[in-house]
Amino acid sequence: MPESKPTTEREGKAAAEESADAWFFCLRMLGGRYAFEAPLVTEVVRLGPLTRLPAAPAFLPGVFTHRGEVLPVLDIGQLVGRTAVPIRASTRAAIVHCGPWKVAVVSDAVEGLVSIPRRTLEPPPAEAGGVAEFLSAVGRDRAGTVAILDLPRLVETARARAVPAGGGAA
């Protein structure tokens, strides 16, 4: 979690890192603004027609092809037990890479890259259930408050819930 420790001896890179704004990729969903580390996002796409996954949890509404790859769609809303993000022809999704996993995160709207001053980043106020479980920080920019998600952990959780036994090695 990015923290700004009071430093007296600022030097080199550390100084640059500390002063710089942090870049996040911001989505609108669940009636709020959610963001995660920008480098995790490879591109934003308009969702093609989905094919529903058999025996899959509701937070995986289906798969689609993108550049010859078959990608699952992840609905964070359903994962955290809130309402589903409605999927329409205009729905856009952010393709994210978290470790070995590659999924398309759907949203109500894509805001894109936002820079958030590091000093505004605060630890999440609570770790209650729902989406708060996956918060890593709360930040603020000119447009308002942004909830920063720990996306790798969230995707990992989704995978663990979707394929309980860790899946066959096949």
Place this chain on the structure above:
Amino acid sequence: MGISEEIRQKLLPRFRETTADRVEKISGALLEVERGAATAELREELARELHTLKGEARMMGFVGISTVVHAAEDLLKGLGGERPGEAVDALLRACDAIVPMLDAPVDGGDAARTLAERLRALLATTPSAPGAAAGASPAPPAVPAASAAPTVPTAVPAAPAAPASKAEPPAQPSSGSKAVSPGAHHDEAAPRAELHGDRPAGSIRVDVDRLDEIGALAGDMLVEGARAIRRSKELNAIFARWERLSDRVIALAERVADVRSARLVEQIEGDVHLLRSDTFRFARIQTEAASTAHAQLEVLTERIGTARLIPLSGVLAGFPRAVRDMAREQGKEAECVVKGAETGVDKAILLSLNDPLVHLVRNCVDHGVEAPADRVAAGKPRAGRVVISAHADGDQLAVTVEDDGRGVDPAAVRKAALRKGIIGEQQAASLSARAALELLFLPGFSTREQAGETSGRGVGLDVVRKKVTGLGGSVTVDSDPGRGTRFTLRMPQSLSLMKVLLVRIDDDVYGLPAMDVESVGRLDPKDTTEVAGIRAVRYRGRLMPVVALGPLLSLNGGPRAHRPMVAYINHGAEGAAVVVDGLSGEREVAVKAPGQFLKGMRFVTGAAALEDGRVALLLSTPDLVSAARRLATPLVSRGQDRRRLRILLVDDSAIAREAEAALLRSLGHEVDEAVDGEDGWQKLQGGQYHLLVTDVQMPVLDGIDLTRRVKSTPRFVRLPIVIMSSLSAPEERRRGVDAGADAYMVKGELEAESVAATLERLCGVAG
């Protein structure tokens, strides 16, 4: 080793190529040995390579080569650890001789004899106790070795002469030089390496991964080609609209009275006409080009698919020897015959096929083949026979492993399974002989009490089945007690292209492996029967459970047609009649992995891109069949200790109702059905129920209103209500709970376990 001349000719080019590679590898390893830098693994690998080379050469009829290699093997075995010295040199020399021998008469002529003799002579002189004498003097023993070989004093020419050995390496009677100083080997290493550089290249080797990549691209291109055809159809439709335009212009021309305007309209008419014929011509050419391109891409994809198949011999070659050795260890005699080793198979399958085959073959030797005395007593030849045969069947690979041993006695299997608690008494009594054999594939099963030396070490037939089904294949067993057992493995020959039957659920398309689809048709309700709560249809003399694919996959939808489309699928001895919303035909698709994130998900084995941009998910037949059976089979052993409930089930979708009723019945409960809320309400008045299970969205009276009505009626206030809905959103749940439901279950998540748990929670377990 009997392979036909035809096959031999077919295999010959590949044999030459692999032999050259093998020899190169062996030479490399020998050099390491010489340097004293060979690790234990390398030595093992060396031994293995030699062994394989010998086997292959013998199979291909190159007796000369196999004799030489055999001698080399022996020499290598006796080789001391520290100073292999001259022996290695002789071995390397033998290596050089092998490749040219491929073009010589198969017996290798004098050259082969000479080489073999020389190697054997060296063996005689190599100190059997390595280490002790090794340091002393490896060179002097070479002298007797040389004299032992009559034609060639020692086959070691002076180092500079090495390149000449390419021409006629085994026959080097000229050189008279004797003992070799160790240093000379190193000098020779370099020119020797060049020896293999200029062999004629009739084929080149391509990394399989790269070929896979090319194959995948070709598959994608094929889809693109199909899209192009679609586009040109659309183009034709657009151009067809010219016709209307030109008709209107003609109509206009007739009405125009003004001469100058009429001329203009006439010109327009002419233009439109020209444009129309030009666009038609273009459209025709374009359509032709698109379909030609598509057809060529089809061929390309198919060729690449074939090119990436690897012959099974790589896996099978070692079996004959292994069987012999295994049998000896157990005081048995057995021979192994391999047929169809030239059959090609996908690399991924080849790699995964080894373990199951090893296990099955071990199984034959261990459990199947009897001791020689017993065999003779039974009127069989002393030596048992294990036959591994492979053949391609369409785009399928079939491999059978059979022995002529004692066979499997279904009664013994049944007894053993009962003793091990794998099945219950009732089940044991009702099992057919065929079903009893299927028990062999259950985890924790082995007909012998003691795990055998050879097989049965933790790995069982269940693992074999798991592996093979993981490849999209199946394993079945037939046995004729007293006469033998046959295991049959079937799997796709290639993983990259697969024939599938595309089926529809709602608007989504799924693929069933065409090899597992026995037939398709319409299901007439009057052909189905209900047996102990299981809906089944008699198909080709067999009762198959009828399940709707949508509910089975926990997806919405489900055909409402009176006579819905059905696909009869088979997996091994089991099958199911799968009801779908529609069929979209059979075709060959390029299979894509469904992505890392979805790896290991139930039912899904792969995906294929369709021309319209959709993805068709390819379904696993084993998963489907086992799920269908689970949904339809009463869980006898479980039902006993649970209370039998009378349940009223309300759902307007006949198929969903059937699936749910089957599930509830499988838990040992009695189920009455109602087709909507109002019907449910009526039935509730007339019957005594322990539980009400209702869908939400229904005509006449929906589930929420039904729940409210029931809960507000004093008589039913204590009747537990479970809402089963396809709506999973939290506010839907809340709506249900607010109305008074005691539990809310999402149809997509219906598992026997969780349903049973919910019912227990609501109604208690004890009767």
